[in-house]
Amino acid sequence: MKKNEDIFKKSKHSDPEAVIERLLKKSDSFDTKMKEVRRDYIRKSANSEKNASELVLNS
Amino acid sequence: MISQEIHSKNNLPIALENSFQGFFNVKIPIRQEIENFIKNLKDVTFFVIEHPYVDKVYRDSYYYYFSSKLNYYPRDCIKVSIFAKTITIDDFYSVEKQQELQDNYRGFFVIRPTYPALFGRSIIDKRALKNNEFLITESEFNTTCNGLKFYVKGFPYSSQDSETITCAETSLWGVMEYFSHRYAEYKPLLPSKIVDTLKIISFERQLPSKGLKYGDLSYALKEFGFGTRIYTRQDFKDEFEIILASYIESGIPTIIAASNNDNIHHALVCCGREKLTESHIETIDERAIMIDFNSIKKRFVFVDDNHFPYQISSLDRPCHYYPSAEWKKSRIEQIIVPLYPKIYLEAYEAREYCKYLLFEVLKFKQITYRLLLTSSRSYKDEIIRSVDLPREFKEAVASVPMPKFVWLCEISDKQLLKNHKCSGTIMLDATEPNIFRYKPLLFVHSGNIFMHKNGNGNLEHKKLPLSLDEYGIYKNNLMGF
Secondary structure: OOOOHHHHHOOOOOOOHHHHHHOOOHHHHHHHHHHHHHHHHHHHHHHHHHHHHHEEEOO | OOEEEEEOOOOOHHHHHHHHHHHHHHOOHHHHHHHHHOOOOOOEEEEEEEEOOOOOOHHHHHHOOOHHHOOOOOOOOEEEEEEEOOOOHHHHHHHHHHHHHHOOOEEEEEEEEEEEOEEEOEOOHHHEEOOOOOOEEEEEEEEOOEEEEEEEEEEEEEEOOOOOHHHHHHHHHHHHHHHHHHOOOOOOOHHHHHHHHHHHOOOOOOOOOOOEEEEHHHHHHOOOOOOEEEHHHHHHHHHHHHHHHHHHOOOOOOOEEEEEOOOOOEEEEEEEOOOOOOHHHHOOOOOOEEEEHHHHOOEEEEEEOOOOOOOEEOOOOOOOOOOOOOOOOOOEEEEEOOOOOOOOOOOOHHHHHHHHHHHOOOOOOEEEEEEEEEEHHHHHHHHHOOOOOOHHHHHHOOOOOOEEEEEEEEEOOOOOOHOOOOOOOOEOOOOOOOOOOOOOEEEEEEEEEEEEOOOOEEEEEEEEEEOOOOOEOOOOOOOOO
8 A cells, every 4th residue: 555645744845834834924825815715605605595595395 | 902013025015005094994005105115125124013103293294284174184193113034023022032123123114194195204224225335324213113112223204295294394304303313402393393483484375385495494494503504506516516525424414406497396305425435436536636535426315205215316416216307307406504503614615725725735736635524522532432543643632622513624545545544634623714824723633743723722733753644534424434
């Protein structure tokens, strides 16, 4: 079986401190991506509620 | 006097027809319906027919609706208990045989006097079926046969009577019956309660039922204590089936709306999936940058009130087991997920967050991740009870403060999955919908690194004495893989 490698060894920065730093420091791409996810989710969610309400299930 | 008869599978259709005609004083033949219903059960199955039987669901419909008709409707039912081996009436009175009876007890089904909608409240143990290579979320139910108490695990089933309960009400009832027998927070549901709950938003009479709107189902579940979420294929597109699969992987029975966009709009419950084999895992493309386990093609288990419980079908053609071409064309258009009300972080956002974390922050490539919701108590319990995991890892997991429900993301690959193993874990706080940075993150583990949030909400990490490169995947939700 293929020996699985350590997640942090596989990453560009082998030091977990670096991973933590990447999570803590201000990162435009992280913030931008999550804002986009949130916006998408809210839109899809609101549309789902609207689109679902009129269908009568009785078969 | 209560009448009892024991019959083999071959004799049941005739015997039950005789009981039905005699007890309900009608001349309706039901042999064919019984044959169709029990055909999926193992050939060596024995049945105890008992009547009169008071079924709480039918009795509620009777007093609320059927008793007000001119035509006579009996208020009692017939109960059929299922056993996996030959039994005799003497076995029930022999103390030595009673445990053996329980070991071979496989549940029950109820025959209502509402022809052609015969089958009432039923709980059938999947071990009674010829093909039981599937996993379902199930509750334990206490019941009796010939005065002796038994328990059975299964997912609740009832056919619609089409007057007080249609597919929508039976799906709602099944979900509530499941949750109320599993968690103290929820109460079992009767047909009259559905009518009472929805009367405030109904503009017409509710009985005889002409079905429920999807919004009605969601509203009712919300009133019964859930933080309901609705997803539509139209809005969630490619993620729709993945989201549904992740909730099934989480052991959450989900109400499905299947439609052919013409004359069929049907509600049914998805409560499990088939067991996975190497051939399922082989479909993973190792060259892909990242594979969501929940996107792997597999078949799911449906409880459909028009068919015997535990129908197995794919998500793209959920009604393929219907003989009619019209039904076979039906697709899942919408789902309603009955979530615990404090689960604020739902599947779509949890998945997107994990993907970003794995790919952009942890810089992973060519992995498979498996995302599911579980209770932190069950997760910690499974970890701490494991005979394979080192104590340091157990202590690390046990010391992380967690809410009641968490999102578990297991990091794996094709080879590891074939052995039911993963190589790392990301755990998210299901009460934290703020997905910016590390807000929902509870811990990340891989190798000898355990990164977690401390009591002040800040991230820190510790090194485990030994590298833990692979360990068993979590199986508690569906009790298997």
